Amino acid sequence: MSCLELRRAAMGDPQRIDAALLEHADHCEACREFLSLTREMETELEAMLDVPVPEALRARVFAEAVAGPRRSRRYALAAGVALGLAAGIGFLWQRDDPLALAGIEFVIFEEAQAILDAKPADPATLDRVVHKLRVMKPSHFGEAIYLGTCPFGGGMAHHVVIKTAHGKVTLLMMPDRGRAERGAATARGLEAVVAPATGGSVAIIADSARSVERIESMLNAG
Amino acid sequence: MRFERRQAQFEHEAGRYFDDLYRFAYWLARDRWRAEDLVQETLARAWRNWAALRDAGALKAWLFTILHREFARGVARVEPTEELDGDGDGAWEPALDADPARGLDLRTALRALPDASREALLLQVLGGFSCSEIATMLESSEGAVMTRLTRSRQILRRTLGADVVKEFRQS
Numbered sequence: 001m002s003c004l005e006l007r008r009a010a011m012g013d014p015q016r017i018d019a020a021l022l023e024h025a026d027h028c029e030a031c032r033e034f035l036s037l038t039r040e041m042e043t044e045l046e047a048m049l050d051v052p053v054p055e056a057l058r059a060r061v062f063a064e065a066v067a068g069p070r071r072s073r074r075y076a077l078a079a080g081v082a083l084g085l086a087a088g089i090g091f092l093w094q095r096d097d098p099l100a101l102a103g104i105e106f107v108i109f110e111e112a113q114a115i116l117d118a119k120p121a122d123p124a125t126l127d128r129v130v131h132k133l134r135v136m137k138p139s140h141f142g143e144a145i146y147l148g149t150c151p152f153g154g155g156m157a158h159h160v161v162i163k164t165a166h167g168k169v170t171l172l173m174m175p176d177r178g179r180a181e182r183g184a185a186t187a188r189g190l191e192a193v194v195a196p197a198t199g200g201s202v203a204i205i206a207d208s209a210r211s212v213e214r215i216e217s218m219l220n221a222g
Numbered sequence: 223m224r225f226e227r228r229q230a231q232f233e234h235e236a237g238r239y240f241d242d243l244y245r246f247a248y249w250l251a252r253d254r255w256r257a258e259d260l261v262q263e264t265l266a267r268a269w270r271n272w273a274a275l276r277d278a279g280a281l282k283a284w285l286f287t288i289l290h291r292e293f294a295r296g297v298a299r300v301e302p303t304e305e306l307d308g309d310g311d312g313a314w315e316p317a318l319d320a321d322p323a324r325g326l327d328l329r330t331a332l333r334a335l336p337d338a339s340r341e342a343l344l345l346q347v348l349g350g351f352s353c354s355e356i357a358t359m360l361e362s363s364e365g366a367v368m369t370r371l372t373r374s375r376q377i378l379r380r381t382l383g384a385d386v387v388k389e390f391r392q393s
Contacts, residue, residue, distance in 0.1 A: 011372040013346060013353055041379065045347055048328040053244045057258060061240075062233050065265035102274030109270060117294055149361060151287045154275035156358065177276065 006031045010038045097183025099153055100192040103203035106152060107170050108188055114150045114159060121147040129158050132175050133197040135219040138162050141169070153177065157203075166211045172203040195219065232272050236265060239282050243289055246348050249332065250293045250341065260296070264289040286349050287359045290341065331381035338362075339370040339377075346371060 006021045006028075014035070025031040126147055130137050138144055142164035150159045150172075158173040179201040183194045191212045192205040202219060206212045243264060247257035267288050275281065332340055338360070345356045353371065357364040 008372065011375045012368045013371065015350075016352060038375070041375070041382065042347070044382075045328070045378065049245060049249060049344070049348055051245055051248055053241050054254070054258070057244065057261075058237065058240050061258070061262050061265055062237070064262060065269045066229050066232070098273035099276075102271050105270050110267070113295060117291065151284055151291070152274070153271065154277050154280045154284050 003028060003031050007034055010035050014038045014042050096185035096187065097192075097194060099179075099194045099201075100183045100185035100203060101187060102153055103170070103172055103192040103194065103205045104185060104187045104190045106150075106172065107190060107205045110150070111159075111161070111170060114148065115146050115161070121149065123147065126158055126160065126173075129173050129175050133173060133200050133202065135173075135197050135202060136221055138171055141215055141218055152203075162215075164211065164215070166214065167207055169211055169215050170203075170205040171215075172205075173200070174202065175200040177201050228272065232269055235278065235281055236268055236285060239285055242282075242348055243285055246286060246344055247289055247293070249344050249348070250289075251296075252329075252333070256296070260289055260292050263292050267292070282349070283351065283355055283359060286345060286351070290345075290359060327382055328378075331378050334381065335374050335377055336370075339374045342367050342370040343374040 002024075006017070006024055009017050009021055017035070025035050127137070138160045139162075142162045144160055145163050146159070146161035148159050149156050151157075152159075152172055153174070155174065155177060158171075158175070160171040160173065162169045162171065177200055179194060179196040182196060185192045186209075190205055190207055191209045192203060193212050193216055194201055194203045195216050197219075204212050204215050204219070206215065240261070244257060244261050247260035247264075248254065251257050251260060264285060268285055275284070332343075335343065342356050342360065345351045345359065346353075351359070353364050353367045356362075357367045360367065
C-alpha cells in the first residue's frame with residue numbers, strides 16, 4: 001500500500017477506505033494528516049449542505065404526488081370511463097399485474113421523455129442482456145428504433161422500442177428481476193405482459209393483445 | 223382501504239429519504255422553488271410506479287435516479303438565456319448552524335464544479351452512495367465517477383483551503 005493509493009481513495013470516497021489503506025495511514029504521519037484533513041473537510045461539507053427543509057413541504061408534496069396533477073386526474077377519469085364503456089363493467093374488476101401495469105404507465109408517461117433524454121446506447125450491452133435472458137434478439141421482430149436504459153420497477157431496465165409490421169412494441173428487459181409467473185395488464189388502450197425469462201423477465205407493451213402475444217412467443221423461441 | 227394502506231406505505235418508505243431528496247434537489251438546482259418542484263415531480267413519478275417496486279433496498283437509489291433525471295430534463299428545457307441560479311428573491315437557503323461566509327464560499331466552490339462532478343459529489347455526500355452506485359445512477363463508469371469525485375474535492379480544497387479546515391477543527 002502506498003501514500004498515493006491512500007490519497008486517491010480518500011479523495012474519491014473518504015467514508016469507504018479499505019482496512020489495508022487505513023493501516024498504512026496508522027503508520028504514515030503524512031497520510032494520517034491528509035486523511036484527517038480530508039475527513040474534516042467532508043464533515044464541514046456535510047454541515048454546509050444541510051439546508052433546512054421547508055416546514056409543511058413534506059405533507060404538501062406527498063398529498064399532491066398521490067393525488068396527481070388535476071389534468072392527469074381528469075384524463076385518468078375519462079380514460080377509465082371509456083374503458084368501462086368499451087369492455088363492460090366486469091372488466092373494471094379484472095386484476096392487473098402491477099409490473100405489467102407499470103409497464104403501460106411507463107409507455108404513457110415516461111417513454112417519450114426517456115427517449116429524448118437518452119444517451120446513445122451500446123448495442124453490445126443489449127446483446128449481453130439478450131444472451132443472459134436467453135431470448136431472441138429484438139431486432140428479429142422488426143426495426144429497433146430506440147435502445148437505452150431507464151429506471152423501472154425499482155431497478156434499471158433495458159428499454160427497446162421496435163417498429164413491427166403490426167405497430168410499435170416496447171420491451172423492458174430486466175435481467176436481474178426474476179419472476180416465476182407470467183403477468184398481464186390492460187389499461188389506457190394498451191396491453192402488457194411480463195414474461196419470465198432465464199434469470200430475469202421481460203415486459204412487452206403494445207396496443208393489441210395479439211401483438212404482445214406474437215412478440216412473447218418469438219422472444220421465447222430465442 | 224387497500225389504496226390508503228398503499229399510500230401510507232409509500233409515505234412511510236419514501237418519506238425516510240424526503241429530506242435527503244430535497245437537499246439533493248436544492249443543491250442541484252440551487253434554488254428553493256425549483257427544488258420543491260423537483261421533489262414533487264420525483265415523488266409523483268415514484269407513486270405512479272410504486273406498485274411495481276419489488277426491492278425495498280433499491281428504493282433510495284431509485285428515488286435519487288428519478289430526481290437526477292427530472293433535473294436533467296429541466297436543464298434541457300431551460301432557455302439558454304434563463305439563469306439557473308436562484309440567488310435573488312430569497313430563494314437561497316443558508317445551511318443550518320453554518321457560518322454565512324463559509325456558506326458563500328462553499329456555494330461559490332460548488333458552482334465552479336462541472337455539472338457532472340457536482341452531481342456525483344452530492345450523490346455521495348448527501349445520498350451516501352458508493353462510486354459504483356453513482357456510476358449506475360448516472361449511467362457512467364466507476365472510473366469516471368471516481369475521477370469526477372477526486373477533481374471535485376481538489377477544487378473544494380483549493381477554494382475552501384485546507385488551512386481553514388484546520389482552523390475549523392481547532393475551533
